[in-house]
Amino acid sequence: MDKEKWKAILKEKTNKIHLISPAYRGNIPVVATSGESLAETWENAMIGLYLYGCEIRTQYDAKDDQGNFIDPPSRDCTTLMSIENPTAEPMIHLGGIPGGFEDLEEYVQEVRDGIKDHWVRNSLDPEDTRWQYTYHERLFRYELPLSEYDRYLCQLSQEEKQKFYRNETAHFLLDHDYVQVVEKEIKGKKQNFVRINQIQYLIDKLSQQPYTRQAQAITWQPYMDTDIYDPACLQSMWFRILADEKGKSFLNMNIRFRSRDAYDASFMNCFAFIHVMEYVAEEVGKRTGEEIRIGRFVDESDSFHIYGKRLKDFEIRFLQNLINRDFAGRTFSRKDAEPYFKERRKKLKERFGT
Amino acid sequence: MSDIPDHIAKKLYEGDKEKVTNLVQQALSEGMTPGDILNKGLIAGMDRVGQGFKDGELFVPEVLIAARAMQGGMDVLRPLLTESDNPSIGKYVIGTVKGDLHDIGKNLVKMMVEGAGFEVIDLGADVSPEAFVDAVRQHRPKIIGMSALLTTTMVQMKVTIEALERAELRGSVKIMVGGAPMTSDYAKKIGADAYAPDAAAAVDVARSLAGVNRKE
Numbered sequence: 001m002d003k004e005k006w007k008a009i010l011k012e013k014t015n016k017i018h019l020i021s022p023a024y025r026g027n028i029p030v031v032a033t034s035g036e037s038l039a040e041t042w043e044n045a046m047i048g049l050y051l052y053g054c055e056i057r058t059q060y061d062a063k064d065d066q067g068n069f070i071d072p073p074s075r076d077c078t079t080l081m082s083i084e085n086p087t088a089e090p091m092i093h094l095g096g097i098p099g100g101f102e103d104l105e106e107y108v109q110e111v112r113d114g115i116k117d118h119w120v121r122n123s124l125d126p127e128d129t130r131w132q133y134t135y136h137e138r139l140f141r142y143e144l145p146l147s148e149y150d151r152y153l154c155q156l157s158q159e160e161k162q163k164f165y166r167n168e169t170a171h172f173l174l175d176h177d178y179v180q181v182v183e184k185e186i187k188g189k190k191q192n193f194v195r196i197n198q199i200q201y202l203i204d205k206l207s208q209q210p211y212t213r214q215a216q217a218i219t220w221q222p223y224m225d226t227d228i229y230d231p232a233c234l235q236s237m238w239f240r241i242l243a244d245e246k247g248k249s250f251l252n253m254n255i256r257f258r259s260r261d262a263y264d265a266s267f268m269n270c271f272a273f274i275h276v277m278e279y280v281a282e283e284v285g286k287r288t289g290e291e292i293r294i295g296r297f298v299d300e301s302d303s304f305h306i307y308g309k310r311l312k313d314f315e316i317r318f319l320q321n322l323i324n325r326d327f328a329g330r331t332f333s334r335k336d337a338e339p340y341f342k343e344r345r346k347k348l349k350e351r352f353g354t
Numbered sequence: 355m356s357d358i359p360d361h362i363a364k365k366l367y368e369g370d371k372e373k374v375t376n377l378v379q380q381a382l383s384e385g386m387t388p389g390d391i392l393n394k395g396l397i398a399g400m401d402r403v404g405q406g407f408k409d410g411e412l413f414v415p416e417v418l419i420a421a422r423a424m425q426g427g428m429d430v431l432r433p434l435l436t437e438s439d440n441p442s443i444g445k446y447v448i449g450t451v452k453g454d455l456h457d458i459g460k461n462l463v464k465m466m467v468e469g470a471g472f473e474v475i476d477l478g479a480d481v482s483p484e485a486f487v488d489a490v491r492q493h494r495p496k497i498i499g500m501s502a503l504l505t506t507t508m509v510q511m512k513v514t515i516e517a518l519e520r521a522e523l524r525g526s527v528k529i530m531v532g533g534a535p536m537t538s539d540y541a542k543k544i545g546a547d548a549y550a551p552d553a554a555a556a557v558d559v560a561r562s563l564a565g566v567n568r569k570e
Contacts, residue, residue, distance in 0.1 A: 094413035099458035129453035316410030
């Protein structure tokens, strides 16, 4: 590696990569990064992780027959990325899309539009080997088993509900149009589930009160996720609207991941969630009649990591190109990627009817 | 000798589909044989791409853009190749194993192997052992490539190999495996012939299994 070029890059980025708390005395390091665009901020986060991350084992590290680790340990830290203008171009970092542009479009449709929700397994069927979740399914179709308690609350009079919730406009969950009751059956066993469209909920909430602090959606389902092998990594999304000095409204988004494959997944996650952000802004705008612009995006990962088996690739590809190419050469705009997106859209329409 | 094949290889590396397509047409009009254009231009270009990827010079999307440029050239050559010679260095059946719906890695290997001159039969994702057996029976490939992203589904590779043994087809085909949870130890343990840690390595492994030496 060219040390002089590496030093120059770090100097250029010095105000955008911050070690908040180092790795010592058993403390997991904390790194905060910022940038104008997604591509820039993500790149800074990867550099911060590489520079300041600690070494730690993961459950996925490969072992030999004797139980000895084959893979090196992962590089890990808690990370916060603050993206000032999430839709600023160039938005796409070439080092962050391991499946290329077409798969990036497919992933956006998976997260925002739910094209793969039918691949999520029936949670009552142990034989069902399909996916354990998609983010769209958890956000737009979040499920909980319907209990007798829910049924009891549902039957209360409006007056009783208001007393119960200490709120004059109180509605019980099942009264909302973003909530459905669905019945699932496997091997003769039936169970009713409450299915909640959390994104519709938060769009309603933001439309009624832009400064609300309750516009959030979660993914964790403790009745199931504490026991599965590979539970959802995204934990929550939170939105709030703030007006600028000219009175224009901007949608702000915070998301939190418990665990994040920094090199092979985090860029795609961010890219897809910016599309969800655009969807929320557009829907709130439709309901309120006011244009809602895209504000800053804060992305927090409890464990932001590069797997040990991928470290070498990161060093020879990501770092080498960081040094040998300028920023324009490492990135792509959405407009330039559009022909590839369009091609995949056509294929997805044929495959999923979307 | 014409320097068009070298131009084709260069433009293919740069992912310029339009230039590659035009240069292939120009090479044909100047009397080059389709076989030479394929081997000295397109496949040589994809070899450079594979090397560039291995060396870390290229990002994955750039490899895929180059593969599309190759397809542009192949669209011109394909009808002619069937008349003049056989472009394929062998058939390659590929799929993600049963229960596994992930296909990013599999698609990347497919593109690279196709670029190396194999005729690829893509069975998609969530492919049952029976479907692999049927594909071997029908297409008689030199190689099967199986992919799995999950530790819970990689066991299906062994199940598939056993199904091929029961169908008495195991001896007729080489098997290579790959995917995030895989190791070469595991590949050996389940009776696969080879393991490829990434898409660029998959090309070398496939060529080696097929007994093909690259000719420039």
